[in-house]
Amino acid sequence: MRSDCIPQRSSGLTFRDVSVSYAGRPVFSGVSFTIPAGGFACIIGPSGCGKTTVLRVAAGLVTPSSGSVHFADQALGRPRRDMAVVFQDYGRALLPWRSVAGNVSLALEAAGIPRPERADRIHELLKTVGLRDHARKYPGQMSGGMQQRLQIARCLAQEPRLLLMDEPFGALDAMTRQSLQDEILSIAASRDMTVLFVTHDLEEAIYLGDQVIALDANPGRVDRVIDVALPAPRDQLTTREDAQFVRLRRELHGLMHKEAA
Ligand SMILES: Nc1ncnc2c1ncn2[C@@H]1O[C@H](COP(=O)(O)OP(=O)(O)OP(=O)(O)O)[C@@H](O)[C@H]1O
Numbered sequence: 625m626r627s628d629c630i631p632q633r634s635s636g637l638t639f640r641d642v643s644v645s646y647a648g649r650p651v652f653s654g655v656s657f658t659i660p661a662g663g664f665a666c667i668i669g670p671s672g673c674g675k676t677t678v679l680r681v682a683a684g685l686v687t688p689s690s691g692s693v694h695f696a697d698q699a700l701g702r703p704r705r706d707m708a709v710v711f712q713d714y715g716r717a718l719l720p721w722r723s724v725a726g727n728v729s730l731a732l733e734a735a736g737i738p739r740p741e742r743a744d745r746i747h748e749l750l751k752t753v754g755l756r757d758h759a760r761k762y763p764g765q766m767s768g769g770m771q772q773r774l775q776i777a778r779c780l781a782q783e784p785r786l787l788l789m790d791e792p793f794g795a796l797d798a799m800t801r802q803s804l805q806d807e808i809l810s811i812a813a814s815r816d817m818t819v820l821f822v823t824h825d826l827e828e829a830i831y832l833g834d835q836v837i838a839l840d841a842n843p844g845r846v847d848r849v850i851d852v853a854l855p856a857p858r859d860q861l862t863t864r865e866d867a868q869f870v871r872l873r874r875e876l877h878g879l880m881h882k883e884a885a
C-alpha cells in the first residue's frame with residue numbers, strides 16, 4: 625500500500641513506513657497499513673516473513689528501526705494497559721497453580737478491581753467464552769480449546785481496545801477452531817475492539833477479517849491489503865459458500881503461491 629493513501633490521523637491502529645531489523649538484518653521494510661477503530665484485520669504471509677514481528681511492534685515489544693506506529697492517535701512505544709495479546713502457546717501463558725477463575729482474576733487484580741466486584745466479572749467473562757461450569761478447574765485439567773478460551777477470557781478481562789492475536793487457534797481441531805472464530809467475532813463486535821489477528825490459514829483470514837494484509841518475504845513488505853466486504857454476522861456455512869469468499873480465497877492462494885509457480 626502506498627503511504628500517501630494513509631490518512632494522517634486515525635483513531636485505529638496505523639503503521640506508517642515501518643521497518644524492523646534484528647541485529648542489523650532487515651526483517652521487513654516500508655510496512656504501512658491502517659486498521660480503523662473497531663476494525664478486524666488479519667495478517668497472512670509465508671513463514672518467516674515477519675507476521676509475529678508486526679504483532680510485537682504493535683504490542684510495543686519491538687522497536688522499529690524506522691517509521692511510526694500509532695493507536696488511538698498516540699504513538700506506540702511500549703505495552704499499554706488498553707491492549708491485550710493472545711499468544712499461540714496458551715499453555716505457557718496460563719498460570720498452572722491458579723484455577724480457571726484465579727487466572728481470570730489475575731487480570732482484574734492487576735487492573736485494581738476491588739475483590740467484591742471481581743466474582744461477578746469473572747462469572748460473566750467465563751460465560752462469554754463458554755467456561756462457566758469450569759471455574760474451579762486448573763489449566764492442566766482442561767483441553768487445548770478450553771485453555772485457549774481461558775486465555776481469551778483473561779485478555780478480555782483487561783477490557784482491551786486493541787486485541788493482538790498470534791495464530792491463536794493454530795493448534796486446535798477444526799470444530800473448536802470454528803466455534804472460537806465465531807466467538808471472537810461476536811465478542812469483537814459487541815465490545816468495539818480493534819483486532820490484529822495473525823494466521824497461516826487463508827480461509828480463516830477471509831472469514832474473520834474485514835481487511836486482509838498479505839505480507840511478502842524476501843524482501844519482507846506488504847504485498848497487498850484486501851478489503852473483505854462479506855456480510856456480518858458471518859456464518860460458517862453460507863459465508864464460506866459466498867462467491868466473494870471463493871474469489872478472495874483464489875486471489876490469496878495465487879498471492880501465496882506465486883513464488884512457487
Ligand atoms: N528475536 C529475534 N532475533 C533475531 N531474529 C529474529 C527474532 N525474531 C524473529 N527473527 C527473525 O525475523 C524473521 C521474521 O520472524 P517472525 O517470527 O516475525 O516471522 P513469522 O512470519 O511470524 O513466521 P511464522 O509464520 O513461522 O510464525 C525470521 O527470519 C526470524 O528468524
Ligand SMILES: [Mg+2]
Nearest residue numbers: 675676677790
Ligand atoms: Mg509467527
